[in-house]
Every structure is written in C-alpha cells, then in structure tokens.
Amino acid sequence: MTGNRPDKKAIIREKMIEREGEARVVRKIVLTISIILFLLVAITAGGGYFYIKSALKPVDPENKKEMTVEIPIGSSVTGIANILEEHGIIKDARVFKYFVKFKNESGFMAGNYELSPSMTLPSIIESLKTGKVEQDVVFQITIPEGKQLKEIAKIIAEKTNQSEADVFAKLNDREFIQALMNKYPDVLTEEILAENVKYPLEGYLFPATYPFYKEDTKVEEIIMVMLDQTEKVISEYEGDMDERQYTAHQLLTFASLVEEEATEKLERDQIASVFYNRIETGMPLQTDPTVLYAHGEHKDRVLYKDLEIDDPYNTYKYQGLTPGPIANAGTVSIEAVLHPAETDFLYFLATASGDVLFSKTLDEHNAKKAEHIN
Incomplete structure (x- = not known):
C-alpha cells in the first residue's frame, strides 16, 4: 500500500460508525413517534372514558329546579333521549340510549314529567316508566297488519278530514321522505329510494292503534308517531338482524x-x-x-x-x-x-x-x- 492511499479497513470502520450513528438516530425517531402515538391513544381513550363517566352523572347535582318535559305518544328511546338532552335533563342522548339498552330498560310511557338536572339516570328512567297522559284522546288511528300504503292513506284521510290523494301525496313527497330519513337513519336508509321501489314508505308504518290528543294533528306528525313505533320495534330485533345480516329494509320486505x-x-x-x-x-x-x-x-x-x-x-x-x-x-x-x-x-x-x-x-x-x- 502506498503512503497516500487510504487504509481500506479504516474506511470500512468509518462507514460502519456512520451507519450505526444513522441507525441510532432512526431508532430515536421511531421511539419518539411511538411514544407520541401511545400518548395520543391513551389520551383519546382516557378522554372517552372520562366523558362517558361524566355523561352518566347528573347534569347539575345542585340544580333541583323542576321543569315540565313532554314525552309524546309512540316516542322511541332515541326520541326520548333527544328530548331529555334538549331540555338539559341529561348530558348526552347517545350515552343515555346505550345506558337504557345496557340495563335492558323498557316500558316508557308518554306523558308530562316534572324533571330536574339534578336527577340521576336511574331516577329519570324510573320516572319515565310511571308517567300518565294528562290529555284526553281526541281520535285514534288503527292500522291493521297487512295494509298497504294506499290503504293507510285512506285510513289517515278519514280521521283527519283530508283527501286521500293529498295524504298519499304527502307519504310520497321526496322532500318529506328525506327529512324522515334524516330523523330515522337506522330504519329509513337509502334502500327505500332504490330505483325499483314503488313507494318508499311502503311497509314502514307499523300496524298498531295510535291515540292522538290534538284535533288538528298534522299528517306529518301522524307519520312520525308511526315511524317512532317502527323504530322501537326494529330496535328490539337488532341482535337477530345482525345474526342474519339483514337490514331493516330486507327484514320488513321479507316479513x-x-x-x-x-x-x-x-x-x-x-x-x-x-x-x-x-x-x-x-x-x-x-x-x-x-x-x-x-x-x-x-x-x-x-x-x-x-x-x-x-x-x-x-x-x-x-x-x-x-x-x-x-x-x-x-x-x-x-x-x-x-x-x-x-x-x-x-x-x-x-x-x-x-x-x-x-x-x-x-x-x-x-x-x-x-x-x-x-
């Protein structure tokens, strides 16, 4: 080897040291990123835990001032939860809904309730199961099983002194249907607007007897009461539907x-x-x-x-x-x-x-x- 030529071993050692240095830097970066991601996940999970824990507690334990909250006939758990949240009786409608399902609570009754932000979820639920409707029934609408939308339109028309054509038109009004889809996303999905479906709400107005308490109850209100009942019934079969991989549309079609x-x-x-x-x-x-x-x-x-x-x-x-x-x-x-x-x-x-x-x-x-x- 000549005096001016670099030592190959020295060059190799130098490159190895350089690579080891780069590897240490990469490991530090990976470790730092991993720690950051772990902290973010932990913070998110912890935040969710504390949020749910907070939502299960009274809105304001010190505020015992009661307010009148009306739960309409045919209200679903989702509808009741939204009403309670709007009145400031509970913190989060979704948490209330899942709490009710977890506790397997049912039997909620329509009526006017005196509730306060200091009430716990169990006490609210207990109150909702003992309510009484203070108003007198003005009229009832009975929808038998096996009725088609045209027949239901006729029944509603007879009870509301409207023309059958006007009621049927409302039942097929696309703007109204879209609003209903937004209100009942778990029941009224895009499937009802498929090209070959004749009438989007066919099969979705659950057969039952519905009492109404206002002489001038609108068709829109009547339809929503019926859909509340449909949503309530369908929610009771969620487990069976998941097992068979049925949507609400498939289930109601088959049924x-x-x-x-x-x-x-x-x-x-x-x-x-x-x-x-x-x-x-x-x-x-x-x-x-x-x-x-x-x-x-x-x-x-x-x-x-x-x-x-x-x-x-x-x-x-x-x-x-x-x-x-x-x-x-x-x-x-x-x-x-x-x-x-x-x-x-x-x-x-x-x-x-x-x-x-x-x-x-x-x-x-x-x-x-x-x-x-x-």
Whole structure:
C-alpha cells in the first residue's frame, strides 16, 4: 500500500460508525413517534372514558329546579333521549340510549314529567316508566297488519278530514321522505329510494292503534308517531338482524311477504321456511300477493295471465325478495322471518277453509291443489 492511499479497513470502520450513528438516530425517531402515538391513544381513550363517566352523572347535582318535559305518544328511546338532552335533563342522548339498552330498560310511557338536572339516570328512567297522559284522546288511528300504503292513506284521510290523494301525496313527497330519513337513519336508509321501489314508505308504518290528543294533528306528525313505533320495534330485533345480516329494509320486505300469505290458521314460521328453502335452492318465491302488488290491484284469485306481468315485484319472473315491502308486517311475521321453522317444504297451499297444506314436491303440491282448489 502506498503512503497516500487510504487504509481500506479504516474506511470500512468509518462507514460502519456512520451507519450505526444513522441507525441510532432512526431508532430515536421511531421511539419518539411511538411514544407520541401511545400518548395520543391513551389520551383519546382516557378522554372517552372520562366523558362517558361524566355523561352518566347528573347534569347539575345542585340544580333541583323542576321543569315540565313532554314525552309524546309512540316516542322511541332515541326520541326520548333527544328530548331529555334538549331540555338539559341529561348530558348526552347517545350515552343515555346505550345506558337504557345496557340495563335492558323498557316500558316508557308518554306523558308530562316534572324533571330536574339534578336527577340521576336511574331516577329519570324510573320516572319515565310511571308517567300518565294528562290529555284526553281526541281520535285514534288503527292500522291493521297487512295494509298497504294506499290503504293507510285512506285510513289517515278519514280521521283527519283530508283527501286521500293529498295524504298519499304527502307519504310520497321526496322532500318529506328525506327529512324522515334524516330523523330515522337506522330504519329509513337509502334502500327505500332504490330505483325499483314503488313507494318508499311502503311497509314502514307499523300496524298498531295510535291515540292522538290534538284535533288538528298534522299528517306529518301522524307519520312520525308511526315511524317512532317502527323504530322501537326494529330496535328490539337488532341482535337477530345482525345474526342474519339483514337490514331493516330486507327484514320488513321479507316479513311483508309472509304477512300477505298468512291466514288466521297459518303457521307463519313454516311459510318463512318455504321461502328460505326456495331461495337456497335457487327457486323463485312464486307468491301470488307480489303479482297483485305488481298489478296494483286486489283480486280474489290470480289468473295465469296475471303471472306474465314484467315487474320487479313479480316473484314468478324474478328470483329473491321483492325490491321493497308490499305491505306492513306485524311482529308475528317479523319473528317468523328471524326464527323460521326447520322444514323441507318447498310448496304450500291455502284452502278455502283457511287451512294450509305444505308439500315437499311439485307432484304432491299439484295433487293437493286438484283435491282442494276448484
């Protein structure tokens, strides 16, 4: 090696030292970033914990001044929580809602309550379960199971002295529907606005008897009371819906088909079983009420020519569920969909006496049809 040439070993050592220095710097940067991220997560988690802990406490333990809070008929837990937060009785509506679910509380009653910001959540809940409606019922609206939107519009019109056309127009007003979607996001999703859905609110006005306390109650208010009830009912089946991966729209659509096929003697869980079996084997559902809905009319009997209508609701031509509900379904039909019977049936036949005959094969079904249907 000449005197002016650098020592290769020295150069290598120098580069190694340089790399080790760079590595130490990188490790320090990574460690610093990791510590910062850990602190941010800890702060966020801690903040959430303390926020929820605070929200579970009274708004103001020293403020015992009572105020009148009105809980309307048909209010859902979400609606009640929002009212309490607006009046300053609770700190956070969402925390109240989850607290109610966690405690499995129910049975809240409509009425005018004297509540204060010093009340604890358990005491508020207890008060809401013992309320009394102070007003007299001015009129009632009864919506039976299996009613379609046009029929419900007629019922509402008769009770409110409005024209059926005006009520039906309000039920299909897109601006009103969008406002309802904003108010009930867990129930009214974008699915109701799908291209093939005939009427967005079809199947969403829950069958029940609704009392009203003002002579001039608006149609909008009536609809919201009904949707409050729908939201309340649907929320009770969240676990079952998650298990079957159903949206509210899918559940109400399926339940409406069961509802429309039902008779007083019919085991709805077996009807649901037939539909499930057909879907699993790739068979169309072939249920007559969907054909009538596609035609937009009621008939005592579906003829072969009726089956030819080219409509997404015609389950003789299109497989699977209809684009949306074809009527409103009660809890019995909803539960039948969520808990169907276990059968091998692929066909059923309702006789004139209201009995229902189930079959596994088409030959067996046709034989029963020849015997019981003229």
